[in-house]
Amino acid sequence: MVExxxxxxxxxxxxxxxxxxxxTYSAGNPFPIEAELCKHYQVSRSILREAVKMLTSKGLLNAxxxxxxxxxPEQSWNLLDPDVLRWLLERKFSLNLLAEFTEVRLAIEPQAAALAAERGSEAQVAQIQRAIERMEAAEVGDDDPLLADIAFHVAVLEASGNRFYARLQDLIDTALRISIRLTNQFKGVAVASVADHRKVLDGILARDPERARAASCALISEAMELIQKVQSESGKTGKGESEKTGP
Amino acid sequence: MVExxxxxxxxxxxxxxxxxxxxTYSAGNPFPIEAELCKHYQVSRSILREAVKMLTSKGLLNAxxxxxxxxxPEQSWNLLDPDVLRWLLERKFSLNLLAEFTEVRLAIEPQAAALAAERGSEAQVAQIQRAIERMEAAEVGDDDPLLADIAFHVAVLEASGNRFYARLQDLIDTALRISIRLTNQFKGVAVASVADHRKVLDGILARDPERARAASCALISEAMELIQKVQSESGKTGKGESEKTGP
DNA sequence: TAATATGATAAATCAGACATAATAACTGCT
DNA sequence: AGCAGTTATTATGTCTGATTTATCATATTA
Incomplete structure (x- = not known):
């Protein structure tokens, strides 16, 4: 185990x-009883029970x-829990799930951009602008492109003023990291263009909800197409995806 | 305490x-230490610690x-955890939050309807149809209108084939229950019309994503307008909302 | 004054016990 | 043999008390 x-x-x-x-645990290999797990992890029952309870509260376990x-069953898992999503996306690059999550982004982020244009505060919009500047800096090596990209999307969500949208930031953080790690394996993949991101900012600065929405929609659609491209690639080579779709 | x-x-x-x-707990009334809570609830430390751990895993506590x-801080709470959302909506009718959650529905459900039209299986579509039939039955007193309404929205989400969308069903279940309880206090509020719901089904049956999307959008927009109406009503009378918007 | 030692506090962890719920095994009867 | 009712087993649920560790406040010392 990792220290x-x-x-x-x-x-x-x-x-x-x-x-x-x-x-790891299934019909043939059922979840161990407390005593066994205690022995395996070399911890007391208290500790192990607390861990199990935390996983129970995320919908993964029951007793x-x-x-x-x-x-x-997988339908009970809290997919929208940051931990759960991270574990899911980290398991041998789950492309299908990443595509499904991008569908969520495709529904939410354009709407968030529109709301940001409509009612985002000056400070919130400034934060988006700062993220764009970081992306520009990253183009010449003065900042981390991934972190700048994440900062942009998070800033837009924050500026929407909707607390649920804002709560997606952990999830998008995770998804973008995995996404990058995934798409970097394939050549011919351009890094997210600053120009396309800037169009979203322009729409918001102009306080034009529909322009912001359209720009954001184009942005996420591009990401979606990239994932689908990788999906078909890995389908051909047979590598990557190994998800079961049900009994 | 409730038995x-x-x-x-x-x-x-x-x-x-x-x-x-x-x-309940704030600067003036900090969260009690374990020993005090044990005394208050008359339970052992093990039990109390397990409960605290579960709330920690939902982002509410830390130690x-x-x-x-x-x-x-509220920004750390997992709003998309079914328990957390229920607690939030149950606290003296949190209208603002309900409106924000409806914005989420407004982003997701039309997209789900479109996807359902595009790729929903026969069985999944049949499930939507069955929900409509329940709503019709409810109109003449042969079924529960709330449960039928919930069944409809859940069926559409399931038919989208997106696991994240499907995971919203607990949340929408909660939101609809609260929504009904809330709007019933105000007169002049018509129950969700079966006709409008059926239009979504029609679009899906016709395998016409855009028609399904538009119908669903109209449906949720109507709910949104209702909430906003109640918001302005309760704003006038001063009852209902008592949320703080920041320090 | 600033770095260091000390003490107090609350969670973190451990160990062992008993209680309870759900199932499996068993008994005794017809 | 076949069933009803009892008993035994098993894993989680709950309790108790003790020890360890991390952190902060205070006091001590150079």
């Missing part, structure tokens, strides 16, 4: 969470006396 | 979770030795 400065409980949550979404602890 | 058949831990999670989102346990 870390986190607490024992947190370490076990991460380890077990990843193992669960990777399908009953005498029946033991079991992994809940 | 129940749930476990002690679950009972405390619900009680503490609701108290936290209601703002450190010597510093104690504290409530995280």
């Amino acid at each position: 870390s400065n986190r607490s024992l409980t947190q370490t076990i949550v991460q380890d077990l969470g990843l193992a669960i979404v990777c399908g 009953r006396p005498r029946q033991g602890t079991w992994v809940e | 129940s058949n749930r476990s002690l831990t679950q009972t405390i999670v619900q009680d503490l979770g609701l108290a936290i989102v209601c703002g 450190r030795p010597r510093q104690g346990t504290w409530v995280e």
Whole structure:
């Protein structure tokens, strides 16, 4: 197990969470009982139970006396929990899921851009502008392109003034990191263009919701097409995807 | 405290979770230390710690030795966790938040309807049809209108084939229940019309994504307008909303 | 004054026990 | 043999008390 400065409980949550979404436990290999897991992780029951409870509250596990602890069906998992999404996307590059998450972004981000144009505060809009400047700096090596990209999308979500939209930032952070890691494997993939991002900012600065929406929509659509392209590529080579779609 | 058949831990999670989102604990009234909460709930430390861990995994709490346990800022809460959303919406009818959540629905559900028209399976579409039939039955008192309404929206989300969309069903279930409870207080509020819902189904049956999208958009927009109407009503009477918008 | 030692506090972790729920095994009867 | 009712087993649920560790406030010392 990986050593870390986190607490024992947190370490076990991460380890077990990843193992669960990777399908380590199934009919043939049922989830172990507390005693076994205690022995495996060399921790007390208290610690292990706390970890299991945390995973239970994310919809991954459930338990009953005498029946033991079991992994809940995938439909019960809180996909929108940052931890859960990260574990899911980290498992051997789950392209299908990344595509589905991008569909969420495609629904939300253009709307967020429109709302930002409509009612974003000066400070919030300035934050978007700053992100664009970081992206420009990144083009000449003065900043990290990935972090600048993330900062842009997060700033737009924040400027929407909708608390649910803003809460997607952890998720988008994760998705973008995975997305980059994924698409970088394939050649011919251009880095997200600053020009296209700037169009969103322009729409917001002009306080033109529809222009902002359209620009954002184009932006995410481009990302979506990229993923689909990778999907067909990996389909041909047979590498990458190995998700089961149900019994 | 309310007696129940749930476990002690679950009972405390619900009680503490609701108290936290209601703002019971703040600067003047800091979150109690473990020992005090144990005394208050009359439970052992194990139970209390498990409950605190569950709330920690939902982003509501955090703890450190010597510093104690504290409530995280609202920006850290997992709004998209079904429990958290329910607690939030249940706290004295949080109209602003309900409006924001409806903005999420406005972004997602039309897209889901379009996807359902595009790639929903026969069985999934049949499920939507069945929900419409339930709504019709409810009109003459042969079914529960709220449950039928929920079944419709859930069926559309399921038919979208996007796992993230499908995961919104718990949240929409909660939101619709609160929404009904809320709007019923005000007269002149017509129950969701079956005709408008059927238009979504028609678009999906015709495999016409844009028609389905437009119909769904109209449906949610109507709900949104209703909420805004109630917002202005309660603004006049001063009742209902009492959310703080920041320090 | 600033770096260092000390002490107090609250969570983190451990160990062992008993209670409870759900199932499996068993008994005794017809 | 076949069923009803009892008992035993098993894994989680809950409790208790103790020890360790991280952090902050204070006091001490150079």
